[in-house]
Amino acid sequence: MIVCIAVVGHQNNPLYIQSFTEADDALKLHHIVHCSLDVVDERVNNPKKSGPLLNETFLGLLYPTENYKVYGYLTNTKVKFILVTTDLDVKDADVRNFFRRFHAAYVDAVSNPFHVPGKKITSRTFAERVSTIVKAFGLSSAG
Amino acid sequence: MEEYPEELRTPPVALAALVGCSDHHPAISGHLHSLQPPMNVLALPDFSKVQVVLARKAKDPAAAGDHPPGGILRRDWLLKHRTRVPAVVAAMFASDRVSGDPAQWLQVCSELEGLKAAARPRNVKLVVIVVQSSSADEINEDRMIALRKRAEVDSKYLVTYTPSDALELTQSLNRLTNTFVELANTYYRDEGRRIKTRVEKKSFSSIELNIRYCFKVAVYAEFRRDWVEALRFYEEAYRVLQEMIGTSTRLPPIQRLVEIKHVAEQLHFKVSTLLLHGGKIIEAVTWFRHHNASYKRLIGAPEAIYLHWEWMSRQFLVFAELLETSSATTQSISSVAADNPDRGLTEWEFRPAYYYQLAAHYLKKKRSSLDIALSMLVNANEIDGRAESVAPSTFVGQFSRLLEQGDGLSFQPIDDEEYIHYALAEGKRFQDSYEIIALFKKSYESYGNLKVQRMGSTCGLEIAKEYFSASDFTTAMQFFDNFAQLYRQEGWVILLWEALGYSRECSKKMGAVKNFVESSLEMASLPVSSDDIQSLGFKECGPAGPPSLPERESIHKEVLELVSGESGIRSVEESNDLNVTEGNPLHLEIDLVSPLRSVLLASVAFHEQTVKPGASTLMTLSLLSQLPLTTEIDQLEVQFNQSEYNFTITNAARPQSTSKITSGQQNNRVEIAASLSLVTNKWLRLTYGIKSEQSGKLECISVIAKLGPHFTIFCRAESPASMDDLLLWKFEDRVETYPTKDPALAITGQKVIQVEEAEPLVDLNLGDSGAALVRESFMVPVSIVARGHDIYSGELKINLVDVKGGGLFSPREIEPSTMDGHHVELLSVAGAEWEDESKKEADKINNIQQSFGLVSIPFLKIGDTWSCKLEIKWHRPKPIMLYVSLGYSPHGNEINAQKIHVHKSLQIEGKNPVLISHRFMLPFRRDPLLLSKMKAVSENNQFTSLPLNETSILILSAKNCTEVPLQVESLSVEVDEDCAATSCSIKPGSEDLANSGLLVPGEEFRKVFMVIPQVNSSTLGMGTVLLRWRRDPGSGEQVSCIQEDSVLTRHKLPDVNVELAPLTITLECPPYGILGDPFTYFIKIHNQTQLLQEVKFSLADSQSFVLSGSHNGTVYVLPKSEHILSYKLVPLASGSLQLPKVTLTSVRYSAGFQPSVNASTVFVYPSKPHFKVADQRESRTESVAAK
Structure with missing residues (x-):
């Protein structure tokens, strides 16, 4: 299950962060997302020499915490997507697929002429679409 | 890691025992210790001891197979093999005893028998050492054979030891060493094999024994340094242990799990150590991950849950320490991680910091569950009483009650409840808080070294929270403030809210009013919107409460009440209240980088960029606040760099305070504003006129807002043009308005105005x-x-x-x-x-x-x-x-x-008035032989060569290069002072120049000088040309500005090369010829040297002349004399005719001479011309024309 999804801007500032958990651990998720930016930095600064593709947007598993796994994705405009999930056995393909759909939703949201680039995303449509994608991810990984 | 016994932490070392001849023990054991790998030595002085050592242990393995075991691993088994059970026993006998009288021999035999009896049940290998007092000692051969037979050892295990001389000693020691190592390896191999067959044949009665056997095989393999087999069997033991988790019923459930975890921990530790020592860091990390995944869920009974967390924390801590000490970590982590993308390992999993962090995290969990467990007990004394005399029992991970029975001790199993009490009593003894701080600190520092800020700050925040709960508010506040800065920079509002909330609470507890007000105001002005609270249930936000708009409002209210003096907040540590009063006023400063800019932002813009002195201009002061409630300002003071312009704006709605303030400040301007209330995110714009008198820069420095009777905010003024966005609010989607009504002014407005100086008249x-x-x-x-x-x-x-x-x-x-x-x-x-x-x-x-x-x-x-x-x-x-x-x-x-x-x-423009040039000429039809000219032309071409004592002609010309006419007054040559007047005489060719010295632009003025060099010198200074001139006074309008004095322009002449010409040739012929009239053509060769000169000459025929004289020949010219060749010529044509060409060659100097075309031309009149001799001037012109 995805517990948190975040969009992080150029100055490592949160543009959109949404947790999908009943428990009161939203703050912890904020911390986890924030910490994962270190890994993103590390990956971006020391790219894998043997990596399959140079301009791969999917960063893979960033780090495992005690109960969560954190995945990252870097768009070509250097906006970071962070995904926190509680599933311990996640297929990379599912995560990639999720990020692709999420990226599409993000692109649509920032293409809104009333959206100012670099500001937080406050669109309700985006939020709804994200929660749909998140739910769909739960189904696909379960099945 | 330190809490593990040493035998577990270090790789096993083989053990040998020496019996008898105790005076030789130190030398042998010292040698064995220094081996690589070393061997430990058990030195037993006499043979009775060895029976005690070996016999006592001998009973255990026999007993093991018969009844079901009481546990998995014996606690002391490893230690026993490390320190008490030798692999080899060496019996040392002195040679004189062996070859001595029968009584001694019998004693030797009986000692040997006793040793054999003790060693055989344990399969301990036997070595017999005969100590020779000197190499010369003869040992009875028969006795030796008898001894070997008695001992039932191979002949090579009967070693002689000769300590007497150094060489022999080394040899015997080496012999001993080889024997010992060989036998020890055999022993451990045999033992290992023996148990291995049990494992392979599955000849064990219970699963516990399976694990134990695997463990033993692995340990024996380690003794032999067979790491691969050791690793294999440790892993096997670990695997079997996991199977046991669900099935074992031997112990009460809690203790059962505790035992399994203890054993798993030991096996895991061994596996990790072996992997890391082998440099297999990836395997080690993967193994740890596997270990973690297998046991993480085995929480166990709820009342003993803290034991699980403690255990988990220890796993992480130990692995972190292993990683840190392992040499394998020094290699580049990122490359390791990069090489293995398929395993899904991430960068941090190779860093000890990650494990320290999680160790601390689990320790925190342990503490909280321990607190719960403790609170559930009715009274604390109960545990102490019931936990008495419980101690670790003989098996790893088991605890039992220790009972004294007579003179011995016995273990009595305990039930789970007793065990829990014991564990609680143990847990109470530890100060988890310090341990947690230490772990987080390690992690924090480690991340800091890696320049991993955010992970580090998360750890730091945890440290701060620990300090906070330990009531060390000063330290905690430092940490919180540090990390707040990072969150502030990156705009993580919620995290900032948490840190500030703690910081605020700390300052409240410490009674630090200023910090309290600052953090409160910052929190109140944070961009926490109401949207966030719907999705975020922030219970963990600490003392600040969940971030929400109502929370911000209540914080704002609280702080307003405090600063207005209406209420005080009771501080915990100090008895005095937290309040702002007359005796304790509060003054905040907000500069350009302060996080409090969102509390109050002051922008000042002059409507014009420059102003004339005395003219009036407008200035707009705009204030913006993001505080959630409307704030009423009592008074504003605007300060300029020229203090006489300072003015005060008072709030008309609050008259009582204004009167008090104005009284303090004399003769300053006071404005009254109808209202000074700051609405959230709305600019408060105030426009006032300023009349400046003094020219220069007028700059608004600051705005001081007074919010209560004793609370002021000093806010640095900013220009709208160069104003930065509010750090946190710039990411928010909010309505942004201009600080001034005029949007253009908001973009270009400056807080500085330039007062111009008055217009010059x-x-x-x-x-x-x-x-x-x-x-x-x-x-x-x-x-x-x-x-x-x-x-x-x-x-x-x-x-x-x-x-x-x-x-x-x-x-x-x-x-x-x-x-x-x-x-x-x-x-x-x-x-x-x-x-x-x-x-x-x-x-x-x-x-x-x-x-x-x-x-x-x-x-x-x-x-x-x-x-x-x-x-x-x-x-x-x-x-x-x-x-x-x-x-x-x-x-x-x-x-x-x-x-x-x-x-x-x-x-x-500055220009040169005249261009002076010069030219040297030799007299007409007179040519000296200058030797320097004959040398390579390119080499020394700078100097003009002049013949010594001959007259040369210098022509100086001055050209007017200006655009105005110049009047030349004089042109002369001044001989340099360093050259004496005798060296060279320069005389003007004519007495004075023509009276018209006026030079129109572009015209050239010339003057001729005669030069007779008198010194033979290769660089003769010719002097300086002095040209005296003035602007032509006739040329009109510039008269006024040009000085009347004449100007002297100097021009240095280049040096010349003067040399004595050995030969001078002069051609002489009349100035003109007449057709048909013969004339004589002389060629005079003058020898100026002291030598006889041989000169060849030839004369070519010319069709214009009939010539008499020798065509060619050689003449000898005597020293210092002259030879004249004379020809009679009759012109055959008229006009300018070429004389017959003369070629002269000096044999001595191999220099040829040919006169130039000019010099050998003569004009021939058709008939005799008639000149008027009367006119002197005419004749001169004539002669010039003849030239």
Whole structure:
């Protein structure tokens, strides 16, 4: 299950962060997302020499915490997507697929002429679409 | 890791025992210790001891197989093999005893028998050492064989040991070592094999034994340094242990799990150590991950849950320490991680910091569950009582009650409840808080070394929280403030809220009013919108509560009440309240980088960029606050860099406070505003007029807002044009408005206004006088006309600047670079009117330097004029820029009155007036043989060569290159002083030049000189040409500015090479010929040397002449004499005719000579011409024409 999804801007500032958990651990998720930016930095600064593709947007598993796994994705405009999930056995393909759909939703949201680039995303449509994608991810990984 | 016993932490070391001959033990054991790998030695002085050592242990393995085991691993088994059960026993006998009398021999035999009996059940290997006192000692061969047979050892295990001499000692020690190592390996291999067969044949009664056997095989393998097998069996043991988790029923459930975890921990530790020592860091990390995944869920019974967390924490801590000490970690982590992307390992999993962090995290979990467990107990004494005399039992991970039975001790199993009590009592003894801080600190520092900020700050935040809960508020606050900065920078509002909430609570507890108000105001102004709370249930946000708009409002209210003095907040640590009163006023400062900018942002914009003095302009002061509630400001004080402009704005709605404040400040302007209330995210704009008198910069420095009777905020003023966005609010989607009504002003507005100086009403004129000529004193007239101002204390500054210098105005900057050697010089400043009163004003000339002049101007009334002339002299042709600036004050009485400046500039070209050139000529038809000319032409071509003591002709010409006519007064050559007058005589060819010395532009002036060098020198200075000239006075308008004196231009003539010509040839023929009239053509060869000169000559025929004389031949010219070749020529044609060509060759110098075409031409008249001899001048022209 995805517990948190975040969009992080150029100055490592949160543009959109949404947790999908009943428990009161939203703050912890904020911390986890924030910490994962270190890994993103590390990956971006020391790219894998043997990596399959140079301009791969999917960063893979960033780090495992005690109960969560954190995945990252870097768009070509250097906006970071962070995904926190509680599933311990996640297929990379599912995560990639999720990020692709999420990226599409993000692109649509920032293409809104009333959206100012670099500001937080406050669109309700985006939020709804994200929660749909998140739910769909739960189904696909379960099945 | 330190809590593990040493035998577990270090790799096993083989053990050997020495019996008998105790005086030799230290040498042997020392040698065995120094081996690589070392071997430990158990030194037993006599044979009775060895039976005790071996026999006592011998009972255990026999007992093991019979009844079901009480546990998995024996606690002391490893230690036993490390320190008590040797692999090899060496019996040492002195040689004299072996070969001694039968009684001694019998004793030896009986000792050996006893040893054999003790060693055999354990399969301990036996070595017999015979100690020879000297190498010469003969041992009875029969006795030796008998001894070997008695001992039932192979002949090679009967070793002689000769300590007497060094060489022998080394050899015997080496022999011993080889034997020991071999036997020890055999022993451990045999033992390992023995147990391994049990594992392979599955000949064990219970799963516990399976694990135990695997463990033993692995340990034996480790003894043999067979790491691969050791690893395999440790892993096997670990795997079997996992199978046991669900199935074992031997112990009560809690203790069962505890035992399994303890054993798993040991096995895991061994596996990790072996992997890391083998450099297999990836495998080690993967193994740890596997270990973690297998046991993480095995929480166990709820009442013992803290044991699980403690255990988990220990796993992480131990692995972190292993990683840290392992040499394998030194290699590049990122490359390791990069090479194995498929395993899904991430960068941090190779870092100890990650494990320390999680160890601390689990320890926190342990503490909280331990607290719960403790609180569930009715009273604390109960545990202490029931936990008494519980101790670790013989098996790893088991605990039991220790009972004294007579003189021995026995273990009695305990039930789970008792165990829990024991564990709680143990847990109470530890200060988890310090441990947690230490772990987080390690992690924090480790991340810090890796420059991993955010992970580090998360750890730091945890440390701070620990300090906070331990009531160490000072330390906690430092940490919170540190990390708040990072969150602030990156705009993580919620995390910032948490940190600030703690910080605020800390300052509240410490009674630090200022910090409390600051963090409260910052929190209240954070961009936490109501949207966030719907999705975020923030219970963990600490003392601040969940971030939400109502929370912000309540914080704001609280702080407002505090600063208005309405209420105080009770601080915990100190008895006094947290309050703001008259005796304890509060003053906050907000600068350009302060996080409190969102609390109060002051922008000041002047409506104009510049203003004339005395004119009035408008200034808009705009204030913005992001505080959630409307804030009423009592009073605003605006401060400028010129304090007389400061003014105060008071709130009309709050009259009582204004009166009090104004009384304190005298004669300052006070404005009253109808309302000074700050609404959230809405600019409060106030516009006031400012009238400036003094020219210069007027800048608004700050705005001080007074919010309560004793609370002020000092806010630095910002220009709207250069104002940064609010750090946190810039990411928010909010309505953004301009600080001023006029949007253009919001973009360009500045908090600084330039007050101009008054318009000058004085004319400054520079006369334009065309190009200047080098070396003349060039005059530039300057005139000052006071049109509308009186001129008091006027000063005229003159700067000469190189045009190429790029318009540098300041003389100080350009002086060193362009004025080197002073190509252009400001000589003086002279003025007609000024000179009249020169005595009075002379001291007022402050400074005239080569490129800079400062002249003071006398007082001028309106309508007066003053003029002067600048005298400038060029030494080189060069264009310059002349800058003249006049500074004066229109009012005489004020000392520090504002000066008014007028600037003028003029570019002046400096030119060379004349171009002087020269030419040397030899006399007509007279040619000296100059040897230097014959040398390679290219080599020494600089100097013109002149013959010594011969007359040469120098023609000097001066060409006017200016655009004005020049009058040449004289042209002469001045011989240099260093060359004596005798060295060379230069005489003008004619007495005086023609009376018209006027040179129009482009015209050339020539003069001829006779030069007779008298010194033989290769570099003879010819002197300097002196040309005296002046501008032609007739040429009109510039008369006024050009000085009347004539100017002397100097031109240095190049040096010449003077040498004695050995031969001089003179061709002589009449000036003209007449057709058919014969004349004589002489060729005179003059030998100037002391040598006989042989000269070959030849004369070519010419069709224009009939010639008599020898065509060719050789003549010998005597020293210092002259030889004349004479020819009679009869011209056959008329006109300018070529004489017969003469070629002369000096044999000595192998130099040929041919006269030039010019020199061998003669004009032949058809008949005898008739000249009027009377006219002298005519004849001269004639002769010139003949040339």
